[in-house]
Amino acid sequence: MIDCQNLVKHYGPLLAVDDLSFQVEPGEVLGFLGPNGAGKSTTMRVIAGFLPASSGRVTVCGYDIATHATAAKACIGYLPEGAPSYPEMTPRAFLDFVADIRGMHGDSRRARLAEIYGLLHLEHVLEQSIDTLSKGYKRRVGLAQALLHDPQVLILDEPTDGLDPNQKHEVRELINAMAKDKIIIISTHLLEEVDALCNRAIIIAQGRILADDTPANLEARSKFHNAVSLRLADNVALEQIRKEIDALGDVERTEVDANANRLTAFPAPGRMPLRAISELSAERGWEFAELHLESGRLDEVFRTITGGAAA
Amino acid sequence: MNNVMAVMRRELKSYFLTPVAYVFIVIFLILSNTFTFYLGNFYERGQADLMPFFNFHPWLYLFLVPALSMRLWAEERKSGSIELLMTLPIELWQAVLGKYLAAWLFTALALALTFPIWITVNYLGDPDNGVILAAYVGSLLMAGGFLAVGSCISAATKNQVIAFILSVVACFVLLLAGFSMVLDLFSAWAPQALVDTVASLSFLTHFASISKGVIDLRDLVYFALLIGVMLYANAIVLELKKAD
Numbered sequence: 001m002i003d004c005q006n007l008v009k010h011y012g013p014l015l016a017v018d019d020l021s022f023q024v025e026p027g028e029v030l031g032f033l034g035p036n037g038a039g040k041s042t043t044m045r046v047i048a049g050f051l052p053a054s055s056g057r058v059t060v061c062g063y064d065i066a067t068h069a070t071a072a073k074a075c076i077g078y079l080p081e082g083a084p085s086y087p088e089m090t091p092r093a094f095l096d097f098v099a100d101i102r103g104m105h106g107d108s109r110r111a112r113l114a115e116i117y118g119l120l121h122l123e124h125v126l127e128q129s130i131d132t133l134s135k136g137y138k139r140r141v142g143l144a145q146a147l148l149h150d151p152q153v154l155i156l157d158e159p160t161d162g163l164d165p166n167q168k169h170e171v172r173e174l175i176n177a178m179a180k181d182k183i184i185i186i187s188t189h190l191l192e193e194v195d196a197l198c199n200r201a202i203i204i205a206q207g208r209i210l211a212d213d214t215p216a217n218l219e220a221r222s223k224f225h226n227a228v229s230l231r232l233a234d235n236v237a238l239e240q241i242r243k244e245i246d247a248l249g250d251v252e253r254t255e256v257d258a259n260a261n262r263l264t265a266f267p268a269p270g271r272m273p274l275r276a277i278s279e280l281s282a283e284r285g286w287e288f289a290e291l292h293l294e295s296g297r298l299d300e301v302f303r304t305i306t307g308g309a310a311a
Numbered sequence: 312m313n314n315v316m317a318v319m320r321r322e323l324k325s326y327f328l329t330p331v332a333y334v335f336i337v338i339f340l341i342l343s344n345t346f347t348f349y350l351g352n353f354y355e356r357g358q359a360d361l362m363p364f365f366n367f368h369p370w371l372y373l374f375l376v377p378a379l380s381m382r383l384w385a386e387e388r389k390s391g392s393i394e395l396l397m398t399l400p401i402e403l404w405q406a407v408l409g410k411y412l413a414a415w416l417f418t419a420l421a422l423a424l425t426f427p428i429w430i431t432v433n434y435l436g437d438p439d440n441g442v443i444l445a446a447y448v449g450s451l452l453m454a455g456g457f458l459a460v461g462s463c464i465s466a467a468t469k470n471q472v473i474a475f476i477l478s479v480v481a482c483f484v485l486l487l488a489g490f491s492m493v494l495d496l497f498s499a500w501a502p503q504a505l506v507d508t509v510a511s512l513s514f515l516t517h518f519a520s521i522s523k524g525v526i527d528l529r530d531l532v533y534f535a536l537l538i539g540v541m542l543y544a545n546a547i548v549l550e551l552k553k554a555d
């Protein structure tokens with residue numbers, strides 16, 4: 001488990017992390033969200049044992065990162081922001097070095113290395129210097145390094161940045177497959193990633209936690225939550241339909257995008273207008289090209305919570 | 312110790328993956344031979360020893376060793392790989408020692424490659440090989456001292472050029488600590504005891520006696536202490552500066 005208590009981190013006069021407290025249990029995949037400069041990477045660096053906290057306490061797997069750093073680091077796999085490595089080396093030599101330090105030996109080491117090459121599709125680039133790899137492959141080498149010893153705790157700073165859609169998908173599958181009994185923290189700017197991966201999200205801005213909840217609960221804060229979005233085949237009757245839907249008790253207000261023939265009906269507080277709308281349209285015989293229920297939009301929640309300004 | 316070896320092996324590998332290793336070795340061999348034969352009057356002296364060869368080593372190291380040590384930590388800090396290294400389960404001292412030993416081993420290799428001159432002098436005359444061996448040891452120790460200073464300075468900056476210049480200056484002061492040029496700076500105001508201490512720090516004085524074949528325990532202790540203190544400082548500097 002990761003236990004972060006009243007974590008504060010200053011860079012000189014700059015306060016980067018301001019009194020963060022949270023715990024992460026095995027099985028949780030925690031997403032760190034927040035505008036640029038919010039302090040996500042800084043927090044991860046402290047947890048991974050790279051930076052000392054200015055004050056506060058962090059324990060990982062029961063080890064205090066300040067006093068038992070090496071033991072704590074042994075159970076962490078960490079992908080630093082930008083996936084730094086030794087550019088002149090080949091992925092093979094680099095991963096060999098990491099395996100050395102991780103104390104891996106013999107057959108299990110060989111098997112694990114082969115497995116990792118396969119998981120991240122590194123076989124074709126093993127002998128090419130990391131310097132000359134594309135950005136996505138560099139990231140994969142960084143991921144390989146973090147996953148190599150099958151760590152109990154994974155801390156990944158923007159793990160899918162620079163990956164192509166196929167790789168993004170595969171890396172997410174990989175993380176999902178491991179997630180069951182591990183502790184995983186990822187930071188990301190891709191909100192769809194939070195939906196795809198995380199069962200918990202913390203939104204940080206200016207070093208403080210603004211929200212700590214499941215992605216579904218965060219989405220429920222959206223004004224789009226339970227809204228009904230519908231698209232007409234043509235806009236002939238759009239205004240007429242709008243008036244009628246507006247008059248429904250479950251609907252607070254409607255928005256129309258005339259160019260896309262789209263109408264969105266926002267619910268009155270605590271109501272679900274979908275049913276009323278579908279009954280009404282059956283009655284009137286309206287034909288829709290599309291009709292769906294919105295679960296809420298994370299990006300909109302994100303902007304609302306972080307004030308839109310810093311982002 | 313396994314971790315030290317792993318860090319050392321990785322570092323050494325990197326030397327040979329970049330042109331650094333080859334350039335360093337070639338330049339070292341060319342310069343050491345040029346100095347010996349042209350400036351040192353190797354033949355004209357008519358003596359079967361390697362004094363002219365070893366006499367130039369301090370000056371050779373003054374520029375070549377900082378060129379090697381400047382990248383030790385500055386590069387890790389610049390590229391961010393230090394974040395990777397420091398979050399692997401190793402102790403700070405293991406990383407410092409491993410990288411330092413790699414650089415030292417590398418200079419030992421360069422030094423070992425000067426063996427033809429030893430063979431030459433044996434072919435031409437009948438030198439005292441014990442003295443020559445002692446001088447090799449002294450030369451290696453001195454390179455180790457320079458490297459430790461350079462490694463420590465390299466940890467303090469992200470910029471390799473700055474690391475190089477500062478290391479050259481620091482090594483120059485250490486080299487000449489026993490000479491009036493440096494001592495005059497102190498003797499005007501400092502008590503005699505301090506002046507003597509500064510004088511006793513001189514690389515040249517300690518190297519001179521070893522290269523004459525006299526391996527004095529005090530000289531060995533001097534280099535061992537210097538290296539130890541510098542590497543300790545190196546670790547502290549890293550701890551303080553790694554985040555910037």
Ligand SMILES: Nc1ncnc2c1ncn2[C@@H]1O[C@H](COP(=O)(O)OP(=O)(O)OP(=O)(O)O)[C@@H](O)[C@H]1O
Nearest residue numbers: 011014016035036037038039040041042043554555
């Ligand atoms: N080495 C450093 N020295 C001084 N200030 C720093 C340093 N690293 C980060 N900062 C500052 O600390 C704050 C938090 O930075 P951090 O990298 O943690 O943000 P982040 O949330 O990861 O942002 P991003 O989404 O852009 O990656 C920023 O204001 C940044 O400028």
Ligand SMILES: [Mg+2]
Nearest residue numbers: 040041042081
């Ligand atoms: Mg970041």
